[in-house]
Amino acid sequence: TVFDDDEAGTFGTAQIQIGLQYDDKKKRFKIFVMQLCNVGALTQQQDQKIYVRVAVLPCSETTSCLFRTESLGPSDTLVYKELFWVSISHSALCRKTLRIDVCSVKQSHHEHCLGGAEISLAEVNCSGEKSTCWYNLLADKHLKKQSKK
Amino acid sequence: TVFDDDEAGTFGTAQIQIGLQYDDKKKRFKIFVMQLCNVGALTQQQDQKIYVRVAVLPCSETTSCLFRTESLGPSDTLVYKELFWVSISHSALCRKTLRIDVCSVKQSHHEHCLGGAEISLAEVNCSGEKSTCWYNLLADKHLKKQSKK
Numbered sequence: 001t002v003f004d005d006d007e008a009g010t011f012g013t014a015q016i017q018i019g020l021q022y023d024d025k026k027k028r029f030k031i032f033v034m035q036l037c038n039v040g041a042l043t044q045q046q047d048q049k050i051y052v053r054v055a056v057l058p059c060s061e062t063t064s065c066l067f068r069t070e071s072l073g074p075s076d077t078l079v080y081k082e083l084f085w086v087s088i089s090h091s092a093l094c095r096k097t098l099r100i101d102v103c104s105v106k107q108s109h110h111e112h113c114l115g116g117a118e119i120s121l122a123e124v125n126c127s128g129e130k131s132t133c134w135y136n137l138l139a140d141k142h143l144k145k146q147s148k149k
Numbered sequence: 150t151v152f153d154d155d156e157a158g159t160f161g162t163a164q165i166q167i168g169l170q171y172d173d174k175k176k177r178f179k180i181f182v183m184q185l186c187n188v189g190a191l192t193q194q195q196d197q198k199i200y201v202r203v204a205v206l207p208c209s210e211t212t213s214c215l216f217r218t219e220s221l222g223p224s225d226t227l228v229y230k231e232l233f234w235v236s237i238s239h240s241a242l243c244r245k246t247l248r249i250d251v252c253s254v255k256q257s258h259h260e261h262c263l264g265g266a267e268i269s270l271a272e273v274n275c276s277g278e279k280s281t282c283w284y285n286l287l288a289d290k291h292l293k294k295q296s297k298k
Contacts, residue, residue: 015271058287058288097287118266120266120282122162122284122285133269136243136244136245136270138248
């Protein structure tokens with residue numbers, strides 16, 4: 001049986017638009033956190049401010065690998081347009097994975113992540129072109145449910 | 150400072166080769182689990198049999214979303230060449246994320262996953278062409294370390 005959109009289990013999916021670019025001359029990898037859409041698919045609470053956390057994993061001992069955008073919202077679409085970069089050789093970059101987490105601001109100062117995406121950098125190109133894509137955000141609740149099976 | 154290969158923190162990275170193909174006529178999504186390389190980067194134990202678990206998330210209530218390959222090994226390169234498919238519309242597929250886990254066989258019958266990768270299907274094409282890529286596997290230990298920060 002073919003399951004259709006309604007059966008996919010959510011009323012929409014939160015997505016994040018990310019741009020990636022490797023500058024081979026300067027040996028720099030640039031990560032553009034562009035925008036989030038359909039934030040409502042990740043959380044029931046409508047009054048939260050949301051930020052995006054980016055990690056280049058596995059983490060290096062010598063360079064920072066963790067970045068955070070400003071907090072925005074509340075809104076169902078959030079436009080960040082923030083740029084982060086890491087100094088790294090192309091061969092080292094190709095062994096990394098970009099972990100993107102969408103987190104809400106809590107007064108408790110604990111990070112509370114609502115969902116995320118992973119982007120393997122194994123085949124990241126070094127042509128200098130910027131590639132911009134949308135990525136589905138998997139709600140953390142789905143992952144937990146899955147790992148119990 | 151540019152960190153080079155040695156500073157990347159691992160002696161190599163485990164990778165998995167996956168082929169993806171959407172058949173628009175039959176409304177089927179095919180997942181080819183092709184091969185694993187550099188398994189040694191995920192585990193110290195050299196005598197384990199390894200299988201690959203594939204989940205199409207979020208899980209549908211009506212269709213199976215979880216698949217497992219046979220167990221192979223021990224070897225640093227493991228060739229599976231196994232095909233799984235799900236019946237799904239293209240629009241529903243575009244809201245899914247493919248979660249790949251590499252797990253070792255334990256006598257306790259508990260799943261023990263060594264590492265994994267996520268592939269967002271937001272921009273999966275429906276041209277019928279098969280796209281084959283290598284994906285870095287992020288060791289579960291790295292993820293746990295990161296979330297403690």
